[in-house]
Amino acid sequence: MPRRHLGACLGLFLACLWSGAVAASETALDLALVLAVDVSSSMAPAEQSLQRSGFIEAFRSPAVHKAIARGAHGRIAVAYVEWSGADEQTVLVPWTVIDGPDAARNFASELKRQQAGMTSISGVIGFSMTLFADLADRPARRVIDISGDGPNNDGPTIRPVRDHAVAEGITINGLPIQIPGMVSAWEFGDLDRYYADCVIGGAGAFMIPLRQADQFPAVIKTKVLREIAGPGPPPLVLHAGAQADCLSGERRRQEEEAWEGEGNP
Numbered sequence: 001m002p003r004r005h006l007g008a009c010l011g012l013f014l015a016c017l018w019s020g021a022v023a024a025s026e027t028a029l030d031l032a033l034v035l036a037v038d039v040s041s042s043m044a045p046a047e048q049s050l051q052r053s054g055f056i057e058a059f060r061s062p063a064v065h066k067a068i069a070r071g072a073h074g075r076i077a078v079a080y081v082e083w084s085g086a087d088e089q090t091v092l093v094p095w096t097v098i099d100g101p102d103a104a105r106n107f108a109s110e111l112k113r114q115q116a117g118m119t120s121i122s123g124v125i126g127f128s129m130t131l132f133a134d135l136a137d138r139p140a141r142r143v144i145d146i147s148g149d150g151p152n153n154d155g156p157t158i159r160p161v162r163d164h165a166v167a168e169g170i171t172i173n174g175l176p177i178q179i180p181g182m183v184s185a186w187e188f189g190d191l192d193r194y195y196a197d198c199v200i201g202g203a204g205a206f207m208i209p210l211r212q213a214d215q216f217p218a219v220i221k222t223k224v225l226r227e228i229a230g231p232g233p234p235p236l237v238l239h240a241g242a243q244a245d246c247l248s249g250e251r252r253r254q255e256e257e258a259w260e261g262e263g264n265p
Helices: 003-026 045-060 064-069 101-109 121-133 158-168 191-199 212-230 248-261
Strands: 025-028 031-038 076-085 091-100 144-148 171-176
Touching: 003 101, 025 101, 031 045, 031 121, 031 212, 045 064, 045 101, 045 212, 064 212, 076 121, 091 101, 091 121, 121 144, 121 158, 144 212, 158 191, 171 191, 171 212
Parallel strands: 031 076, 031 144, 144 171
Antiparallel strands: 076 091
16 A cells, blocks of 8 residues: 555544544533522422422432433433522532432432522523533533423513523423412412423423422422433423413513502502
């Protein structure tokens, strides 16, 4: 073989080795998952406690440990964020790589609780997008897991922010909380439809309504398992008809403020 051809072949071979090494180093996680937990004033203390306990139980579960191990890399990164108003997001547990049962249990032990004011789903989506940029390792998938009991009523309107995140390749899943007896003035019966039409989006996006307090552990575990496993069936279609009003939270807040401005209690 002529020396120039040999040199060309060697160069191509080394280039292939380099590109393979770069690809391997770029994707070292099966999933980067932001757990975005609503702590706004509409969340009753009982809801807060049940929600927190559900995530703790999920990450202590052997089923979740096995699901992580079955991934191509056997490693995921999880961050736990509590959110309320547009500028009120707190990272309680920063990016934590979970690569086995001990790491998962350690993550669960770090979960805490607080409570704040308004409800800005758009704010926590934007905040979560900045968290993904801070990851040292590149994940194969990026997912924001949003749980809450009310519509967006603070900060940017929800759909443009949701659509921007989806355009960046991020999946947003939802856990609308609709438990009878824990309903505040900000909540409304069609929260599941609101999440389906206005909040979730991206590849394999789904939401699971939570309507009974004793469902918290099972529903959160199921949701986390689905997120670790990757895209599943098409999104749930609740019913035919007009889409939910994605500005309902903002309108309700304006009505409340106008009512109070007229001197009403």
